Amino acid sequence: MTLRRIAAALAAALGVATAAPVGAEAPFAFATTPGVLPKDIVPVEYALHLRPDIATRSFRGTQTITLDVLRPTRSIVMHALEIEIATATLIGADGRHIALAPPQSDAATQTIAFALPAPLAPGRYTLEMAWRGKINGAVEGLYLDRQVDAAGEHLTLATDLEPTSARRVLPCWDEPAFRARFHLTVDVGAGVSAYSNMPVASSVPAAGGGRRVAFAATPPMPSYLLALVVGDLERVDTTVDGISVGAVAGRGKRHRVAYPLAASADLLRYFNEYFAVPYPLPKLDHIAIAGGFPGGMENWGAIVYNESVLLVDPATATAATRQRVHGLIAHEMAHQWFGNLVTMAWWDNLWLNEAFAEWMAINATARAFPEAHLRLRARRAAESAMELDARSTTRPIQQPVTRDSEAESAFDTITYDKGSAFLRMLEAYLGETAFRDGIRAYVQRHRYSNTTSADLWAALAAASGKPVAELAADWTTQPGFPLLDVDAQCERGRRRIVVGQAPFRADDDSASATAGMGTGNRTAAGERRWNVPVQLGTLGAGAGDYLLLRETSADLVRDDDCAAPLVADADNVGFFRVRYAAPLFDALATRWPALPDGARLKLLADTSALVRADQAPLARWLALVERIDDEPRLAIWDQLLADLERFDRLGVGEAARPAFHRFAVGLVAPRFAGLGWDERAGEPDEARQLRARLAATLSRYGDEATIAEGQRRFARWVAEPASLAPSLVNAVAEIAGRHADVATYESLRTLARRAPTSEERFRAYRAMATARDPALAALTVELALDRDVPQIIRHELLASVARWDHLELAWTYAREHADALLADMKLFDGGRAFAAIVATSASAATADELEAFARARLPADALVDVRRGEDEIRTRAALKARLWPELANGVTGR
Numbered sequence: 001m002t003l004r005r006i007a008a009a010l011a012a013a014l015g016v017a018t019a020a021p022v023g024a025e026a027p028f029a030f031a032t033t034p035g036v037l038p039k040d041i042v043p044v045e046y047a048l049h050l051r052p053d054i055a056t057r058s059f060r061g062t063q064t065i066t067l068d069v070l071r072p073t074r075s076i077v078m079h080a081l082e083i084e085i086a087t088a089t090l091i092g093a094d095g096r097h098i099a100l101a102p103p104q105s106d107a108a109t110q111t112i113a114f115a116l117p118a119p120l121a122p123g124r125y126t127l128e129m130a131w132r133g134k135i136n137g138a139v140e141g142l143y144l145d146r147q148v149d150a151a152g153e154h155l156t157l158a159t160d161l162e163p164t165s166a167r168r169v170l171p172c173w174d175e176p177a178f179r180a181r182f183h184l185t186v187d188v189g190a191g192v193s194a195y196s197n198m199p200v201a202s203s204v205p206a207a208g209g210g211r212r213v214a215f216a217a218t219p220p221m222p223s224y225l226l227a228l229v230v231g232d233l234e235r236v237d238t239t240v241d242g243i244s245v246g247a248v249a250g251r252g253k254r255h256r257v258a259y260p261l262a263a264s265a266d267l268l269r270y271f272n273e274y275f276a277v278p279y280p281l282p283k284l285d286h287i288a289i290a291g292g293f294p295g296g297m298e299n300w301g302a303i304v305y306n307e308s309v310l311l312v313d314p315a316t317a318t319a320a321t322r323q324r325v326h327g328l329i330a331h332e333m334a335h336q337w338f339g340n341l342v343t344m345a346w347w348d349n350l351w352l353n354e355a356f357a358e359w360m361a362i363n364a365t366a367r368a369f370p371e372a373h374l375r376l377r378a379r380r381a382a383e384s385a386m387e388l389d390a391r392s393t394t395r396p397i398q399q400p401v402t403r404d405s406e407a408e409s410a411f412d413t414i415t416y417d418k419g420s421a422f423l424r425m426l427e428a429y430l431g432e433t434a435f436r437d438g439i440r441a442y443v444q445r446h447r448y449s450n451t452t453s454a455d456l457w458a459a460l461a462a463a464s465g466k467p468v469a470e471l472a473a474d475w476t477t478q479p480g481f482p483l484l485d486v487d488a489q490c491e492r493g494r495r496r497i498v499v500g501q502a503p504f505r506a507d508d509d510s511a512s513a514t515a516g517m518g519t520g521n522r523t524a525a526g527e528r529r530w531n532v533p534v535q536l537g538t539l540g541a542g543a544g545d546y547l548l549l550r551e552t553s554a555d556l557v558r559d560d561d562c563a564a565p566l567v568a569d570a571d572n573v574g575f576f577r578v579r580y581a582a583p584l585f586d587a588l589a590t591r592w593p594a595l596p597d598g599a600r601l602k603l604l605a606d607t608s609a610l611v612r613a614d615q616a617p618l619a620r621w622l623a624l625v626e627r628i629d630d631e632p633r634l635a636i637w638d639q640l641l642a643d644l645e646r647f648d649r650l651g652v653g654e655a656a657r658p659a660f661h662r663f664a665v666g667l668v669a670p671r672f673a674g675l676g677w678d679e680r681a682g683e684p685d686e687a688r689q690l691r692a693r694l695a696a697t698l699s700r701y702g703d704e705a706t707i708a709e710g711q712r713r714f715a716r717w718v719a720e721p722a723s724l725a726p727s728l729v730n731a732v733a734e735i736a737g738r739h740a741d742v743a744t745y746e747s748l749r750t751l752a753r754r755a756p757t758s759e760e761r762f763r764a765y766r767a768m769a770t771a772r773d774p775a776l777a778a779l780t781v782e783l784a785l786d787r788d789v790p791q792i793i794r795h796e797l798l799a800s801v802a803r804w805d806h807l808e809l810a811w812t813y814a815r816e817h818a819d820a821l822l823a824d825m826k827l828f829d830g831g832r833a834f835a836a837i838v839a840t841s842a843s844a845a846t847a848d849e850l851e852a853f854a855r856a857r858l859p860a861d862a863l864v865d866v867r868r869g870e871d872e873i874r875t876r877a878a879l880k881a882r883l884w885p886e887l888a889n890g891v892t893g894r
């Protein structure tokens, strides 16, 4: 699935500080794979029949499970949650029926156990069961999606089962190593269509005017990949390499599926070639759901998305939209191999699914948009991961998972973005061809089965001839990453380079000690070491040779051109920070425009991080940003804008904040003036995206001329939509929303209600959430409980209002309405959602309030997310005390 980025603030949300690293891992073996269920019985096939009843928000299920008993056992243990078992009968190979007594439930493990009168002998059995379950409002298990638009209410019935919600739909072996075939039949009402992993095998009239739809049996797969979607939906399809590729959306939206369908067809050809194992199912559907489902979920053959991130209006779509949609489709399609065909053995190896899907999505999308510098822009996500991974509350990519809540919270920035950035570093070091060959061998060897990281290292080592396991374990089993100190001198015409490594830390121990955090990671933090592949090159002479730094330091002498500056990691593929000795830094800073794109981005990002960690003087950052004027790369502007936003948060409530805003406007305005408001024929799309970004930034920092022009363009756009270039619509809506009066706010609200698509509806609500006027912000927070506002928006609204300078208002509202807010979301999402609301605070008092609230109101399992949030706030509070006075002084009068 895609990482659920509820709000930008949420980047800081999850995970657990764990004690010991996983250690040397063994290759996959079913018997030793972690999990709750005994491994003496394995399911082979579920013949499953569901009869949903929307009116009562419930369903009836029956199934015949084909089982293999591997060892004699006196009980059958399987998962079931919020399911009421009516009957269960076990049938032996000889046809003998054994009626089973009602099962014992275990709430802690979400299992049921049938005790048997006598030990069951090994062999094949069938288990027949009937039960009743509930249709949920929150997105888990079988749920009802509700969408309200100008045409009225639309209901879609759908499943969302990853990681541990299949057990809410059917009693089953709900752990990824228990692969089985699913043979699904569903009774549906009149006038709707049904989609699942496989094509429809038969559809016949059923009682009550509906139909009974049976799907072909799936290949052996984990339970979390089962899918069912039922609604008033239309399918458009094409055929690629013999596979029926479909796009499924609500009636009347078929003109918006052309792009996703074309991108998907192109990606299918690319992945078939890259993996050298063709997509194995007869069909692949991309299914757009209107309401509450966020992001995408890679169910085998039936990928589900929120329509706002899949459908593309051909009339107004920008390149940015196509890049985003392409990236998401590529992520979910990469899972069809990484995750579905080859599945991680257990949730502690979730990164094998998610980091790979993310890495593959970046590569595939960069290939589809070669002019967009997407690999460079993907460093934003790597930077977010490094921010999180430099704090004491981080965790290793691989960590033990024993509870369901830990499986949920493994879906975080560390798994996705540190994992993906690590793979990019490894791919660059091993070479793209050797890396691909290793992946091909891995997929070929482990298809229809499960793996651990050790299986991957073995395949990559065989293909590359390099000691992958040793190198990789440093990065996946240890938290954090290194800071490389780089120094160099000329000695008799040759260059002598000294590189040292030490763990990079952004917070001091006192910040987290106050919060009473676990300290297991930190005792050994000072001694931690990595095998670091780092390229050392000379400016103008390529990225240079690799040094594999194994010890705490290395000392080497090379025949370089001593007069040209040394550049470390010029391609910006390393998951580490670099700190240059002062003369080396100065040499690079003065040659800023001549540095490769990746090197400029790395220098700026590392300098910002070092300054904030009190490991480099602020003057270094100021020296770089003064040279930014003509910068062409969006990725580098995004880094600078993120830095400005981070620093701006330190100034909330401070006298010098307006001076900082003037400083920010001074940095950004010249580039925006060069671009102008209007699109130019033939300009690269990057310039269009940059124009929009800078316009919004100037509005944010109060540039009157930009605000006035943005408001003028918004008013004209509302009356005459064709008057505004599509690339500026989001920015202009934000400017209008940020500086809205009552009339503008009402016109956004009307747009939100009448919007024909989720994309437009979400845009209008998001613009409303930026309002500066406290009276308007007070209206917006009420929408968090308005059932006609899409659930995704309801869930992000309070964090957005908080982020746009009304933190106290949103936080107070959240605490006063906690019951209603928590009732609207999944159990474990509470910690994440409430931490996100205060995530931008720079006040330790707010961290205390969050902690007190969480202890009083949230389940213990949600506290891991809260601790991350608290740590971020306390780190920022300490940074504010140290850096803001210097920053205020540094920017005054510039």
Ligand SMILES: [Zn+2]
Binding pocket: 001, 002, 003, 298, 331, 332, 335, 353, 354, 357
């Ligand atoms: Zn995913």
